[in-house]
Amino acid sequence: MDRGLKEAQLERSARIFNVQKYNVHDGPGVRTLIFFKGCPLRCKWCSNPEGLRYDHQVMLKRNACINCGACVPVCPKNIHYMDNGEHKVRRDIKCINCKKCEKACLQNAIEIVGEDKKINELVDIVNEDKDFYRMSGGGLTVGGGECTNQAESLISLLESAHIEGVNTAIETCGYTDIEKLKKIREHVDLFLFDIKQMDPVKHKELTGVNNEVILNNLKYLLENGSKVRVRMPILKGVNDSHEEIKAVSDFLEPYRFFKNFDGIDILPYHRYGVGKYDQLDMVYPMEGDFSLSEEDLDNIESWIKEEGINVNLVRH
Ligand code: SF4
Ligand code: SF4
Structure with a gap:
């Protein structure tokens, strides 16, 4: 099928590990979520350990x-x-x-786990639910793993979705080369962009990488008109203190009134992925329970609201 893209682009493959239909948590409306395999981070609480390595x-x-x-x-x-x-x-x-x-x-x-799918095939899957997107304002969200790791495939998929009239979002940890990001952003309607921790030492300890590149990329997107919703995975006793939440609000303060800054999603810690570690002979790196109570979540929401930032609680 000619979708207005060069054949080579449509023949390109993306390595994915899951497709989730009728998702209502990751971007507006009803969405199809495609999970790209491979990630440069090793967040200790990751609920998709099968998405960390690029290999099958x-x-x-x-x-x-x-x-x-x-x-x-x-x-x-x-x-x-x-x-x-x-x-x-x-x-x-x-x-x-x-x-x-x-x-x-x-x-x-x-x-x-790990399937190489042609962009053409993925677009066909996405197109199956076009009516739902139209009725709900939904579309395609690409996540992972880290989707920007397969930048060329990601661009081809997003560009194809746009040609089909489908709205696009990506979920990203933000740890990617700025030149790649500049090309990707041309095809993204909404970035769901993680901030996990502002302190660089603690960030490295929790995720395996420094946060300098991530925060610079976020600034670039905000300052250059890309629509961004910040997402904060929050763990009790790890990154939930008033001081840590305030540090994120302070970083975002200059963008508070930007039309393209869409606020913050709070993603409370959960343990849904723990069983998958055993299936992969991996050890779940977190010991203990880091779940937040309703009171903890109310406090975090109110601290962010006090700073004049729109906040939303997302329970996966
Ligand atoms: S593990 Fe299974 S899929 Fe992988 S090479 Fe062996 S038989 Fe093939
Ligand atoms: S050893 Fe286990 S995994 Fe292998 S074929 Fe038998 S039941 Fe299946």
């Missing part, structure tokens, strides 16, 4: 596996093996996504 990965549901060993001989890379009658997965070998193990397992205990 084996997810093993241990409670479904009966240790029959049927997946072992079919794997051309010897990734599956038996150890004293227990099925294990070698994590240091690159999976080539042949899916032979998935097919061999009669228990449905294996899922290979």
